[in-house]
Amino acid sequence: MFEKNHLLCVYNYLKINMVYPEHERVGFSANAHYYYMLYLIDSSGPVEREIVSSHYYDQYKIPLNCGRRYIGPFKDLEELQGFAVKISEKINALKVFVLSAQNLSQYLDESTTLPDLVNKIITTGDSFENDETKDSKNSFFSKIFK
Amino acid sequence: MQIPNDLTSDNEKIFPGDNWFFYWKTSSALWRDKIAGFDSSKIVVPINWAFHTDNGEDFDFHHDKPETDLKRLEEIASEVSKKLVFFVPISPAPFLVGGGLPHILSRIPSISREGIQTVVTQASGRINKIYSFYDQRVFVAYRKFIRALGKFFSQNEMTSNLWAIECGFIQDEQFVSFFEDYSKAQHETFERFLAIKKQAKENNNQQVEMTHLLSSLSDEELLQNEFVTDVKQLYIETIKEFFPINYEGLVKIAFLGTATDDLFFKMMDVERQNKYSKDILFCLTMNIIPSSILLPSNLKKGIIEKQFKDLVSSTYLSFILGDHMYDMSDDTSFQPLTNFYLCHKNLMDYSQRYFWEEIGLYKYLKENFNWAYKINDSYSQAATLDETYLANKIYFYNGVDIYANEYFHILKMFMNGGKIVVENSSLDKNILKRFEGFFIENSITMEMINATTRISVGSLGEGRLVFFDGTLIQSLDEGKKLNFWSEIIATFDLVNVKINSEQGVDYLWKTRTPMKNELKFEEVRRVYFYNPTSYKKRVKLNWAKNFALLKINEEINSKVQHEPNQSVIDFLPMGSVSIDFGVFY
Numbered sequence: 222m223f224e225k226n227h228l229l230c231v232y233n234y235l236k237i238n239m240v241y242p243e244h245e246r247v248g249f250s251a252n253a254h255y256y257y258m259l260y261l262i263d264s265s266g267p268v269e270r271e272i273v274s275s276h277y278y279d280q281y282k283i284p285l286n287c288g289r290r291y292i293g294p295f296k297d298l299e300e301l302q303g304f305a306v307k308i309s310e311k312i313n314a315l316k317v318f319v320l321s322a323q324n325l326s327q328y329l330d331e332s333t334t335l336p337d338l339v340n341k342i343i344t345t346g347d348s349f350e351n352d353e354t355k356d357s358k359n360s361f362f363s364k365i366f367k
Numbered sequence: 368m369q370i371p372n373d374l375t376s377d378n379e380k381i382f383p384g385d386n387w388f389f390y391w392k393t394s395s396a397l398w399r400d401k402i403a404g405f406d407s408s409k410i411v412v413p414i415n416w417a418f419h420t421d422n423g424e425d426f427d428f429h430h431d432k433p434e435t436d437l438k439r440l441e442e443i444a445s446e447v448s449k450k451l452v453f454f455v456p457i458s459p460a461p462f463l464v465g466g467g468l469p470h471i472l473s474r475i476p477s478i479s480r481e482g483i484q485t486v487v488t489q490a491s492g493r494i495n496k497i498y499s500f501y502d503q504r505v506f507v508a509y510r511k512f513i514r515a516l517g518k519f520f521s522q523n524e525m526t527s528n529l530w531a532i533e534c535g536f537i538q539d540e541q542f543v544s545f546f547e548d549y550s551k552a553q554h555e556t557f558e559r560f561l562a563i564k565k566q567a568k569e570n571n572n573q574q575v576e577m578t579h580l581l582s583s584l585s586d587e588e589l590l591q592n593e594f595v596t597d598v599k600q601l602y603i604e605t606i607k608e609f610f611p612i613n614y615e616g617l618v619k620i621a622f623l624g625t626a627t628d629d630l631f632f633k634m635m636d637v638e639r640q641n642k643y644s645k646d647i648l649f650c651l652t653m654n655i656i657p658s659s660i661l662l663p664s665n666l667k668k669g670i671i672e673k674q675f676k677d678l679v680s681s682t683y684l685s686f687i688l689g690d691h692m693y694d695m696s697d698d699t700s701f702q703p704l705t706n707f708y709l710c711h712k713n714l715m716d717y718s719q720r721y722f723w724e725e726i727g728l729y730k731y732l733k734e735n736f737n738w739a740y741k742i743n744d745s746y747s748q749a750a751t752l753d754e755t756y757l758a759n760k761i762y763f764y765n766g767v768d769i770y771a772n773e774y775f776h777i778l779k780m781f782m783n784g785g786k787i788v789v790e791n792s793s794l795d796k797n798i799l800k801r802f803e804g805f806f807i808e809n810s811i812t813m814e815m816i817n818a819t820t821r822i823s824v825g826s827l828g829e830g831r832l833v834f835f836d837g838t839l840i841q842s843l844d845e846g847k848k849l850n851f852w853s854e855i856i857a858t859f860d861l862v863n864v865k866i867n868s869e870q871g872v873d874y875l876w877k878t879r880t881p882m883k884n885e886l887k888f889e890e891v892r893r894v895y896f897y898n899p900t901s902y903k904k905r906v907k908l909n910w911a912k913n914f915a916l917l918k919i920n921e922e923i924n925s926k927v928q929h930e931p932n933q934s935v936i937d938f939l940p941m942g943s944v945s946i947d948f949g950v951f952y
Contacts, residue, residue, distance in 0.1 A: 223635055231631070233482045259481045260628075266637045290539055322482035329484045330476065335492045339634050 223339055228268070228314035230305040231260040232298075233322040237291065243283045248296070255294030256301045259322065261308060268308055276307055302349065309351045320346045376664075383462070383660035384667060385675070387411045390440055391418045395433040398440060403447040410444065412437075413454040413462065413532070416512055417469040423508040426515040438523040453529040455513070457602035457617070458546035459497045460534045461487040461625045462660060466497040466545065472505050473498040475552040479627050482549065487625045488633050490663040497545060501553040501598065510605050517609025529613040531606045533599070535655075536626040537646040540742070542619055542655050543626070546599055560594045619655045621646065623671075624662045640666060641871065644899040647674045648738050648875045651703045669941045670899040673923070677895055677945065678875065701877035701893055706861055707732055707740035708762045710773075722765050726790070726840040727848025731856070734849070736863060738875045758829075761786045761859055765837075766794030774798050777832070778805060784829030786859055790837040802834075819843065819851045824858075831859065862950060864894070865909040871900040872938065881949070888949035891917065895945040896925070898938035906936045908946075917947040 223229065236254045249255065261268045270285075273292055277285040280300070285292065295301040302319050309317040320328075320342060328346075332338040381393045381401060388410045393401060402410065419435050420426050429436035437453075444451045459466030465473040477485040477497045485497040499505070519525075535544040607614050623643045632639055643659075643666065650657040657679060659667050681701075709723050723729050732740045762780065764773065766789060777787050791799065806813055806825055813834075816822040820839040825832040833855065840848060866874065874896045881888045892914075898904045910932050919927050924942030928935050936944060 227635075229631065229635060231481075231483070235482070259483075260631050262631050262635055262637070264635050264637060266632065266635075326476075326478070326482070326484035329486050329494065329496070332494055334494060335488055335633060338494065342634075 223264070223343070224315070225264045226313065226315040228263045228305070228309045228312065228317040229260065229342075230258055230301075230317055230319045231322060231325055232256055232258050232301055232319065235291075237294075241286055243286075244294070247281055247283055249294055255296065256298055257291040257293035257295070258301065258305070259291060261292060261305070263312065263314055268312060272311055273308065276304065276311065280304060280307075302347075306349045306351070309349070314351055316348050316350050318342055318346050318348045379664060384662075385411065385658050385660055385679075387413065387658075387660055389413070389415075389462075390437075391415050391434055393434075395436065395439065399443050399447065402444055402449055405449070408448060409450045409452070411452050411454055412440065413456070413460070414516065415463055416456075416467050416509070417463065417465065419516075420469050420512065421471070423469050423471050424511070426512060426519075428516070428519045437519070438525055441525050441527055451527045453527055453613070454532045455516075455529060455606055456534055457531045457599065457606065458533050458535070458544055459485075459500060460532075461495065461497065461536075461545060461622050462534075464495060466495075466500075468498050468500075468505060469508070472502070472508055474504075475499040475502050475550050477545070477548040478550045478553075480543075480547065480549060481627060483627060485545065485548070485627070486630060487622075487661070488630055489661070499548050499550045499552040500546060500602070501548055501550065501556045503552075503556065506598075506601065509602065513605050513609050520610065520613060525613070527613065528615045529606075529610050530615050531603055531617045533617060533619045535619060535621055536623075536629075537621045537649055537655075537657075538626045538628055540649055542621055542650075542653060544599075544619070547595065556598065557591065557594050560597070561590065564590070620658050621650050621655050622658045622661050623647070624666075640670065640899045643671055644674060644873055644897055647671070647678065648873055651678055651875065652705060652738050652741050670897050670943060673943050674895075674897060677943075678877075700879045702879065704739050704876040704878040704892060705741050706736055706760055706863070708743050708760065709740060710743045710762060710764050711768055722790075722837070723763065726837045727843070727845065728763065728852055730845065731849050731852035735853075735856075735865070736861075737866070737873070739863075758784070759861060761788060761856070761861075763787075764789045766791045766798075769794060769798055771798075774801060781825075781827060781830040781832045786831045786833075788833045788835065788855065791834040792836045792838045794834075819847065822855075862911065862913040862952065864911050864914055864948070866894075866906060867909070868896075868906040869904045871902065872896060872898050872904045872906055874906075885917075885949060887951075888915070889952045890950045891947060892950055893920075893945055893947045896936060896938070896943060898925070898940065898942045901940045903940065904938045904942075906938070908934045908936070910934070913951045915949040915951070917949050920945040920947065 233256070234254055235257050236252060237257065245251070261273065274285040277283075277292065292304075293301070295304065305317045305319050308314075324346065325342075328338055328341040332341060378401075381389055382405060383389060386407050386409055388402070388405070390398070390412060414437075418432075419428060427435045429438065433439070441451055456463075456467055459468070459477060466477070473496075475498060477499045479485050487495045487497065489495055500509075520529075533544055533546060535542050535546075537543070603617055623646055624639075629639070631637075643662070647657045649655075657675075659671060659675060662671070709728070762777075762785065764777065764787065769777070769789070777789070780787055794802075805811075809827070811825045811827055813823040813825045816824065821836045823834045835855070840851060843851070868874065874894055877893045877895070878890050879893075881891050885891055894908075896906060916934075922944045924939035925944040926937050927944060927946070928937075934946075938944075
């Protein structure tokens with residue numbers, strides 16, 4: 222099941238009328254499809270907008286400005302996944318699960334209960350471990366038990 | 368995370384809350400005892416379409432299963448002095464399996480705006496999948512069912528009131544209907560709608576290319592909005608047609624715990640009580656009925672239960688159950704206080720929806736006039752021009768949303784003493800000229816103020832019309848945005864009490880007309896405070912000269928103390944209190 226230090230990211234490939242002049246300066250086009258995170262959430266709730274905005278600015282040098290709900294745009298899936306990993310490092314999450322809205326819908330269709338669904342995401346969904354947190358955790362335990 | 372053993376008692380499965388009765392969940396032989404033993408004299412009965420048919424063609428109202436005999440149910444209720452009200456969904460209903468569709472019609476899953484299959488997780492952890500109402504077979508079958516149900520009501524002379532209900536949830540301070548669906552069925556029906564529109568234009572000798580019909584993203588969204596409204600109206604008209612005597616109207620019901628967000632929060636075990644508390648208050652400002660029937664038992668208690676008792680049962684349920692016209696008690700005559708209306712043409716246009724947030728107005732209103740604002744879809748805006756109604760209210764318009772109808776409505780409000788604020792950077796040039804022409808013809812001097820941005824103000828009696836350029840506001844920092852709005856709103860002389868509350872405490876103002884012994888006041892206001900958090904909190908109310916303290920009601924886990932020029936309320940976790948004020952203008 223999801224643990225306290227897991228992060229969940231759900232994304233979709235959308236065309237949303239939220240590309241502003243500053244986006245166009247860095248290569249985004251209005252009326253085009255891009256990747257957007259729909260949910261970025263851990264056991265405390267959605268990741269704080271300030272953290273997300275700050276990292277987004279670091280990545281693209283433009284403000285995060287696509288309404289209060291979505292995070293994006295991202296030019297491709299790799300950039301989105303990389304962003305998710307950076308956020309997991311920032312909030313010390315052990316692992317981040319990244320799945321598309323389509324995959325999630327498929328899992329929902331195949332599941333009858335919430336634990337079923339969570340199990341499917343954990344066993345078959347894409348995930349990325351936060352090596353920094355894992356290493357620091359391992360070194361902490363290794364100090365205690367050496 | 369584990370599925371909790373389903374702790375819902377048998378009685379809670381039949382009476383899930385909010386005066387609802389699920390007649391299909393118990394034997395009809397037990398109806399009398401169950402209904403007679405229910406606390407309230409008023410009971411809401413939602414109709415379960417799938418329970419009355421297996422094949423969508425033949426309907427059972429008392430033939431096979433005695434539990435389908437709604438006439439018998441009405442008779443029993445009358446015999447034990449209970450009043451029934453029937454609810455008929457015009458959208459997928461999250462409290463019914465499959466959203467309420469008979470199994471044979473549950474073919475095409477409904478898809479949310481995020482592109483995720485729409486599901487609702489029950490308290491037991493089971494996933495209830497919702498199916499599309501845009502499937503043509505569904506509407507045809509729905510119409511057959513409603514016709515049969517209407518005939519049954521009529522032949523049996525059933526007199527109970529019946530309401531159409533649109534089911535939804537609250538997400539991002541919006542009501543999202545379960546009718547909203549982006550499935551294949553919806554897409555195919557939308558394509559047919561576009562073809563009909565194109566045909567209609569061609570029949571009117573208007574040559575039009577499909578690409579021109581959808582020349583911009585916002586055009587497509589406007590057409591989507593029109594399409595969804597039209598399809599929904601088909602379902603509503605079906606009920607009106609077959610229940611000419613019983614039909615009372617349409618209500619929107621927001622079911623707490625059923626938002627798309629809730630799926631994720633449940634997976635991550637995130638505490639949501641704060642969020643549900645806010646959702647209840649939001650619903651009240653939007654004339655939406657909040658419902659707790661799908662919350663787990665443990666979440667329905669405490670603050671949520673108190674809010675329902677204070678804010679929901681005494682107003683909306685009384686209205687629905689027909690008592691409001693006759694009950695003149697103190698509680699039922701309070702209505703949510705609304706000072707601000709933010710008017711949007713198209714609530715589905717994301718960029719416009721967040722416009723007021725980008726220029727800092729939302730943040731200002733939340734901090735200073737919590738929940739005293741409403742977001743209006745100008746399509747449904749009532750043409751209320753009564754002077755009394757317009758007093759102490761300010762209407763906000765984004766220029767891009769102002770077309771001919773809105774232009775005339777704004778002028779009528781202005782001439783009747785209304786107060787309107789218009790962001791004019793995106794105002795159509797012709798509409799702007801018409802405004803200018805109106806001011807010249809009526810010798811209204813526009814006062815120009817160059818503050819943080821360009822502002823021009825016109826006055827006519829009590830009426831005020833303020834134009835401002837929002838593009839300069841967007842680039843300001845948060846503090847300057849708040850200052851800007853503070854200055855603008857201060858010029859309208861609204862009366863309110865300044866409240867400083869710690870984060871987590873929520874409050875809502877209600878208002879009513881004075882009673883016979885309160886005639887020295889213009890109105891009586893009540894503020895309800897709730898602390899749904901697990902922490903102690905403090906709130907300070909700064910005394911305003913227009914307000915006289917009348918009484919403090921029900922201090923629960925809270926204490927009110929008066930200091931010079933202010934009152935201080937200390938809350939324990941899950942504390943609440945309400946305070947009445949007489950208001951002078």
